[in-house]
C-alpha cells in the first residue's frame with residue numbers, strides 16, 4: 444500500500460464497480476420518493492388544518508355574538524371518543540389522536556376567547 448493507493452480493507456466507503464454505489468443510489472432514490480409523498484401529506488394536513496380553523500372561527504364568532512362559553516367539554520368528550528375509535532381502526536395510536544385533538548382545541552379555545560374579548564385577528 445502507498446499513499447496514493449489507500450488500503451481497501453481499512454476504507455469501508457463504497458467505490459464504483461463494487462455494487463455498493465448502485466445500492467446506495469437506489470436507497471437514496473427510494474428515500475426521496477417516500478419524502479415526496481410525506482411532503483404531499485404534510486401540505487394536505489396544513490390545508491385541512493386551515494379549513495378546520497376557518498370553521499372554528501365561525502363557531503367562535505357565533506358563540507361570542509350569543510354569549511355562549513368558548514369551550515364545550517361535553518362536545519370535546521364525545522369527539523375524543525370518536526377520534527380514538529377512528530384512530531384504532533386506522534392503526535394510529537389513540538393516545539396520540541387524543542393529544543393532537545387536545546392540542547388543536549386548546550388553540551381554538553384561545554381564539555374563541557380572543558374573539559369574545561375583541562382582540563381576535565383575522566388569521567386562524
Ligand SMILES: O=C(O)C(=O)C[C@]1(C(=O)O)C=C[C@@H](O)C=C1
Pocket residue numbers: 499502503513514515516518519522547548551552
Ligand atoms: O364545537 C365547538 O363548540 C367548538 O368550539 C369547536 C371545538 C373544536 O375545535 O372541536 C373547540 C372547542 C370546544 O370546547 C369544542 C369543540
